[in-house]
Amino acid sequence: xxxxxxxxxxxxxxxxxxxxxxxxxxxxxxxxxxxxxxxxxxxxxxxxxxxxxxxxxxxxxxxxxxxxxxxxxxxxxxxxxxxxxxxxxxxxxxxxxxxxxxxxxxxxxxxxxxxxxxxxxxxxxxxxxxxxxxxxxxxxxxxxxxxxxxxxxxxxxxxxxxxxxxxxxxxxxxxxxxxxxxxxxxxxxxxxxxxxxxxxxxxxxxxxxxxxxxxxxxxxxxxxxxxxxxxxxxxxxxxxxxxxxxxxxxxxxxxxxxxxxxxx
Amino acid sequence: xxxxxxxxxxxxxxxxxxxxxxxxxxxxxxxxxxxxxxxxxxxxxxxxxxxxxxxxxxxxxxxxxxxxxxxxxxxxxxxxxxxxxxxxxxx
Numbered sequence: 001x002x003x004x005x006x007x008x009x010x011x012x013x014x015x016x017x018x019x020x021x022x023x024x025x026x027x028x029x030x031x032x033x034x035x036x037x038x039x040x041x042x043x044x045x046x047x048x049x050x051x052x053x054x055x056x057x058x059x060x061x062x063x064x065x066x067x068x069x070x071x072x073x074x075x076x077x078x079x080x081x082x083x084x085x086x087x088x089x090x091x092x093x094x095x096x097x098x099x100x101x102x103x104x105x106x107x108x109x110x111x112x113x114x115x116x117x118x119x120x121x122x123x124x125x126x127x128x129x130x131x132x133x134x135x136x137x138x139x140x141x142x143x144x145x146x147x148x149x150x151x152x153x154x155x156x157x158x159x160x161x162x163x164x165x166x167x168x169x170x171x172x173x174x175x176x177x178x179x180x181x182x183x184x185x186x187x188x189x190x191x192x193x194x195x196x197x198x199x200x201x202x203x204x205x206x207x208x209x210x211x212x213x214x215x216x217x218x219x220x221x222x223x224x225x226x227x228x229x230x231x232x233x234x235x236x237x238x239x240x241x242x243x244x245x246x247x248x249x250x251x252x253x254x255x256x257x258x259x260x261x262x263x264x
Numbered sequence: 265x266x267x268x269x270x271x272x273x274x275x276x277x278x279x280x281x282x283x284x285x286x287x288x289x290x291x292x293x294x295x296x297x298x299x300x301x302x303x304x305x306x307x308x309x310x311x312x313x314x315x316x317x318x319x320x321x322x323x324x325x326x327x328x329x330x331x332x333x334x335x336x337x338x339x340x341x342x343x344x345x346x347x348x349x350x351x352x353x354x355x
Binding site: 047145149 | 265289298
């Protein structure tokens, strides 16, 4: 294996397919996360928090657009992928499948899921795939404020009332096993990418995740070191567990309603 | 949970003075930083700072938004602010 940057044209078909899957699950997760943030433009604890949620939604959609565009290098039409895929083909991280029921759960997602996305993107940016090395660092810079907001709220809720802390802990504990599995797939496509130096080994990503977020999560009573990835019924085609995001979210993510308003 | 009023100051370029660009409400300093950056993101700021309004010490005006924190923090201190406009300025 060499450390030199590589492009899509240099990859064999199986590796290209694995890379496509990796980009797609990152892009879909960003797009659906943006939908989940956007649900809290209204109804979050303050106007300022709503503005922050709005800004994060825009960031996530922008990142998703950049990631989808990377599929062009693999010979795939990003417009089709973004706008026409059936809901069953969406590859976003499991924790985003359902609407977020309350603010505490959204704070948990900001840290545990958005945090996992950042760790995955860092790994991708540090690998050999040249488009990721050039395009992902700006996303990571924008993610710094997501991290700050998430951690500030996480600490506040975690150190608040026993009820708030318990709620936060339950929310994160419930989504963590599948999120860890998404972050570190133990299957052939991911192994091929890691062996090619395009992504880090899954164990490295898990270690980074636990180092980065462990203190905050454990401060809220989440045993991040004792939680193991849940890989039952793993869907190798989509790099996630069974199920998919709800149709309503995918319709919004695809922009179905926006296009219905177009006048030819 | 009680929110605190913060004032936001920013400048676009090195060497420029900081300008007051607005205010926000936040639960603590950490959240104020994030809210400020996301709320007042219409420019590509070189520097942005937030300050608790209650930490601003009014100099020449006994009334107005920036005197509020001072008054709230201590009625005795508020009484010590001289009436009128001792350092000039509009009445």
